[in-house]
Amino acid sequence: MTKLSVNINKIATLRNSRGADNPNVVKTALDAERFGAEGITVHPRPDERHITYQDVLDLNEVVTTEFNIEGYPDARFMEIIHRVKPAQATLVPDPPTAITSNAGWDTLTHQDFLKEICAEIKAAGVRVSIFVDPDPKMVEGAKACGADRIELYTEPYAANYQADRDKAVADYVQAAEKAVALGLGINAGHDLDAENLKFLKEKLPQLDEVSIGHALICDALYQGLENTIQIYLRQLK
Numbered sequence: 001m002t003k004l005s006v007n008i009n010k011i012a013t014l015r016n017s018r019g020a021d022n023p024n025v026v027k028t029a030l031d032a033e034r035f036g037a038e039g040i041t042v043h044p045r046p047d048e049r050h051i052t053y054q055d056v057l058d059l060n061e062v063v064t065t066e067f068n069i070e071g072y073p074d075a076r077f078m079e080i081i082h083r084v085k086p087a088q089a090t091l092v093p094d095p096p097t098a099i100t101s102n103a104g105w106d107t108l109t110h111q112d113f114l115k116e117i118c119a120e121i122k123a124a125g126v127r128v129s130i131f132v133d134p135d136p137k138m139v140e141g142a143k144a145c146g147a148d149r150i151e152l153y154t155e156p157y158a159a160n161y162q163a164d165r166d167k168a169v170a171d172y173v174q175a176a177e178k179a180v181a182l183g184l185g186i187n188a189g190h191d192l193d194a195e196n197l198k199f200l201k202e203k204l205p206q207l208d209e210v211s212i213g214h215a216l217i218c219d220a221l222y223q224g225l226e227n228t229i230q231i232y233l234r235q236l237k
């Protein structure tokens with residue numbers, strides 16, 4: 001079974017545009033769970049332009065599905081992981097100025113750093129996932145860092161899906177096979193949508209979780225959050 005974790009960053013973006021509390025991210029998380037989401041993902045960024053660190057604390061009080069906190073493991077991120085102890089921490093290499101995630105970790109170059117971080121997070125009883133490009137070497141590196149899972153960065157898959165979906169998915173199949181051989185769990189995310197999700201799931205039946213935000217929230221504007229979550233869940237059956 002592949003779990004659908006709904007990323008609610010974009011709800012916070014909309015809220016922050018007016019400085020008040022509409023839409024309310026806690027309500028959205030609860031509704032998403034009620035509508036079938038099997039996890040809630042947030043990615044607080046250093047400038048707190050969407051999800052704030054206070055949102056993470058507030059969400060932690062109410063989320064009953066798998067809470068997944070993504071981000072670059074700086075001091076503030078580590079502090080929130082220790083405080084909240086979510087189901088999963090996903091380590092993403094984004095520099096503070098990144099508009100959105102645009103690459104996976106180089107798990108060989110940054111192995112010493114990631115090893116320390118993974119050990120600290122696992123000692124707190126939190127599962128660790130490392131965001132990587134679909135490259136078997138980076139998957140091996142993630143294993144050597146002590147990760148429990150990888151999250152495959154799916155932007156290149158999404159970008160090339162329309163032109164040639166078999167070609168677009170090929171590297172992901174290889175990376176997933178390597179992960180399975182090494183005993184790593186497999187997550188995936190970035191730019192997944194209602195169109196490209198089903199094929200990814202068909203080709204990567206071992207997927208443990210997908211985290212989806214941008215496209216899902218865009219679809220919800222037209223189809224409503226409940227319908228949209230149901231549509232995405234159907235792609236994963």
Ligand SMILES: CC(=O)[C@@H](O)[C@H](O)COP(=O)(O)O
Pocket residue numbers: 007009010043045070092099100101131189190213
């Ligand atoms: C790691 C990843 O792919 C997601 O966290 C994605 O980057 C969403 O972040 P933004 O909502 O800030 O674009």
Ligand SMILES: NCC(=O)COP(=O)(O)O
Pocket residue numbers: 007041070151188189190191192211212213214215216
């Ligand atoms: N980890 C990926 C994620 O949480 C959502 O990415 P996107 O669907 O907003 O591109």
